[in-house]
Amino acid sequence: MIRIPYLSSLQLYLILAVTGLTSSCDPTRLYEQNHEFPKRTWLASYEPAFEFNVPDTLATYTLYCNVRNSLDYPFSRIFVNYQLIDSTGQEVSRNLVSNFLFDQKTGRPAGESGLGDLYDHRFPLLEHFRFRTGGKYTVRLSQFMRLDTLSGVLAVGLRVEKDNTEMPNPSTP
Numbered sequence: 001m002i003r004i005p006y007l008s009s010l011q012l013y014l015i016l017a018v019t020g021l022t023s024s025c026d027p028t029r030l031y032e033q034n035h036e037f038p039k040r041t042w043l044a045s046y047e048p049a050f051e052f053n054v055p056d057t058l059a060t061y062t063l064y065c066n067v068r069n070s071l072d073y074p075f076s077r078i079f080v081n082y083q084l085i086d087s088t089g090q091e092v093s094r095n096l097v098s099n100f101l102f103d104q105k106t107g108r109p110a111g112e113s114g115l116g117d118l119y120d121h122r123f124p125l126l127e128h129f130r131f132r133t134g135g136k137y138t139v140r141l142s143q144f145m146r147l148d149t150l151s152g153v154l155a156v157g158l159r160v161e162k163d164n165t166e167m168p169n170p171s172t173p
Contacts, residue, residue, distance in 0.1 A: 028164065030054075034066055034157030042153040047142040050158040054131045059162050063126040065141060066157035069101050071109065071117040073152030076102045079144040080156070082125045087136040096144055099123040118154065128163055 031052035054061070065080055077100040084093040099121060102109055111119035131137070139158050143150050 028161040029159065030061065030162050031160040032066070032157065034068070034155045036155040037153060040070065040072070040151065040154050042143045042150040042156065044143060044145070044148045044150070047140045048156060049138050049140045051136060051138050052158070052160050053136055054134050056162070057131055057134050060128045060130050061126075062124055062128060062161050062163060063139065064122045064159040064161070065097065065099075065125050066155070066159055067099070067101065067111075067121045067123075067153065068155040069111075069119055069121070070152045070154060073101055073150075074147075075145065076100055076104050076107075078153075080125075081142045081144050083140045084126070085138045085140070086133065092131075092137070093126060093129075095125070097123065097125055122159060125158075 031050075033050050035048040035050075037046075063082075063084070065082065067078060067080075069078075077098050079096060079098045081096050082094065083091060086092050100110055101119065101121060109119045111121040113119050125139070141156055141158070143153070
């Protein structure tokens with residue numbers, strides 16, 4: 001006969017929490033990567049690049065910019081240029097987008113806070129976008145602010161999600 005050792009409620013809770021975290025998945029996420037800035041500043045000359053693969057050209061995707069900032073960020077919003085490049089080096093899309101990191105009137109931080117004065121934001125770059133061809137794509141991000149050295153930005157990143165609704169097959173009546 002196998003004897004099961006007695007587990008305290010704390011031990012049981014930790015086992016369930018670890019099991020839940022390791023088994024949970026995000027079925028819409030195709031790609032997510034963040035680049036951390038070691039000195040908590042984003043230089044205007046630095047353009048992080050993120051490579052991802054698109055396997056399904058019938059689906060639509062939403063591309064998000066991730067930003068982690070601290071309370072040291074000097075403005076209420078951030079302006080980010082993105083450039084989407086296909087595997088042949090051709091530019092597919094380019095645009096300037098902005099997002100508020102702080103409320104304009106109150107100065108209260110927006111986003112989700114995980115640790116003290118750090119806030120995470122996710123805002124769309126391209127919504128419900130359909131890639132014409134599958135394969136490797138690259139997104140380059142650059143800050144477009146009034147300062148060459150933008151303080152208070154700890155990291156930026158890219159998240160690509162497959163939308164829940166798929167485009168109809170063109171050959172279907």
